[in-house]
Amino acid sequence: MSCKVTFLGGGSFGTALGIMLAKKGLEVNIWDRDKSVIEDINVKRENLKYLPKITIPYNVKAFSDIEEAVSGSDVIVLAVPSHVIRILSRQISQLVNENQIVVSIAKGIEEDSLKRLSQVIEEEIPQCPVVVLSGPSHAEEVALDIPTVVVVTSRDMTSAEKIQDIFMTNKFRIYTNEDIIGVEIGGAVKNIIALAAGISDGIGYGDNTKSALMTRGMSEITRIGIKLGGKSETFAGITGMGDLIVTCTSMHSRNRRAGILIGQGVSVEEATSKIGMVVEGIKACNAFYKLKEQLNVSMPITEVLHKVLFEGKDAKHGVYELMSRDKKSEIYDI
Structure with missing residues (x-):
């Protein structure tokens, strides 16, 4: 499968999913504000801050320039905490197009508006389909290929099914569910x-x-x-x-x-x-x-x-x- 996936946020779960996709042979980009995280990934092949002792494949590249990270990506994963979702979505709104799928892996609702995170993303990036990936999935176990089961959902289930195809492995099983409200x-x-x-x-x-x-x-x-x-x-x-x-x-x-x-x-x-x-x-x-x-x-x-x-x-x-x-x-x- 020829596909490039960019993770915005170099935390534990985003890194774990990036490692998993890289093992499938996909091209993976990780963007983060922390230059030490970027250097550790690119040079030491490890995310010492968030996911230590796990080797990161060479088809994972880390970036400090967000525009460079998202350019040419098929899928953009927002791998940041819930309170950063709107800020980050607004930041990339002019960098993405309708052919790219935005995936949220954060869990929460916006404190001020009380809106679900997919609603927040859709407000800021209306041109892209938004998919939510959620479920019982500790990063530490996903990175070690321990069998894990999650769900994808979206208001555009065709996009959810595409993410199911891209992310699913024999150790990471994904179900679809049309109930985006319930999942979030x-x-x-x-x-x-x-x-x-x-x-x-x-x-x-x-x-x-x-x-x-x-x-x-x-x-x-x-x-x-x-x-x-x-x-x-x-x-x-x-x-x-x-x-x-x-x-x-x-x-x-x-x-x-x-x-x-x-x-x-x-x-x-x-x-x-x-x-x-x-x-x-x-x-x-x-x-x-x-x-x-x-x-x-x-x-x-x-x-x-x-x-x-x-x-x-x-x-x-x-x-x-x-x-x-x-x-x-x-x-x-x-």
């Missing part, structure tokens, strides 16, 4: 629940507590997702329950690791600093708190976590608040 919302809200699950672990609670958080968290994902137009079956799938499981249980998960630190009494700012990368669950919690208030959707875990993260509430008191709510029927509280 599932990927965003699960970070909130993973942060809460990490706090539970940090406090020292056990498997019973985490199981309850994950299960009731799934109800919150489904509730807000359906309210926004997503389909219930999506939340039972790869980008719903699948992504929730891996993010709540793995030490690869920066949201869970940050939560553990917060549960141990570390401040939110210090926990984020120690993780060394963006903790999407913190931004997502603030955004979805605003959204659930606006839409009048019940999200008690999100509400209590918001108090812990932004209002100084003690995490143990937050758990007590959740456990002491009025009695309800589980079946009728989905």
